[in-house]
């Protein structure tokens with residue numbers, strides 16, 4: 001079972017036992033203002049965690065596809081959000097970083113801390129050559145996180161495959177392995 005430890009946080013693969021606590025952490029509509037999903041029910045969360053567990057097993061057998069990690073605060077051992085790496089839906093050959101936090105924990109630098117650790121995992125352990133991100137122009141908090149951890153703005157997404165219209169007009173960011181290694185010597 002993989003675990004990443006940072007100064008204040010522990011990131012680990014999801015287990016089905018996390019379902020109730022994770023549902024509670026996500027029970028705030030403001031989290032989903034700029035995301036394609038809605039506030040999930042406990043059943044939704046149980047289903048998605050089962051799918052994460054299955055994907056983590058497939059990562060081992062078939063090579064890395066994607067993963068999502070639960071973020072826990074060391075103090076209190078509470079689940080406060082998620083952060084992971086997966087295919088970027090409108091450009092599935094690229095891997096995106098994705099994340100979210102329960103609003104009680106916003107503005108304290110937690111996502112900067114978690115996302116930095118996930119980037120390090122992506123480049124150093126998974127040996128990815130590039131990690132990308134798509135973000136709504138109005139999502140200032142997420143743009144600040146991306147820029148603070150060293151992502152570079154590339155372009156506005158003007159065309160997407162059918163079915164991925166949610167991503168139209170998002171700001172597209174990228175970081176290469178080389179840029180990451182230069183910034184983290």
Ligand SMILES: CC(C)(COP(=O)(O)OP(=O)(O)OC[C@H]1O[C@@H](n2cnc3c(N)ncnc32)[C@H](O)[C@@H]1OP(=O)(O)O)[C@@H](O)C(=O)NCCC(=O)NCCS
Nearest residue numbers: 031099100101106107108109110111112135140141142144
């Ligand atoms: C995006 C999100 C994860 C940021 O988490 P966070 O832990 O509050 O971020 P940090 O505390 O590390 O702060 C990062 C920066 O954003 C700023 N910030 C945080 N919330 C903000 C807000 N609502 N409006 C403007 N700036 C904000 C912080 O002040 C900080 O700015 P700085 O770099 O200029 O100092 C959180 O707002 C969230 O979960 N949003 C909902 C889910 C989501 O949108 N996910 C990303 C989809 S692309």
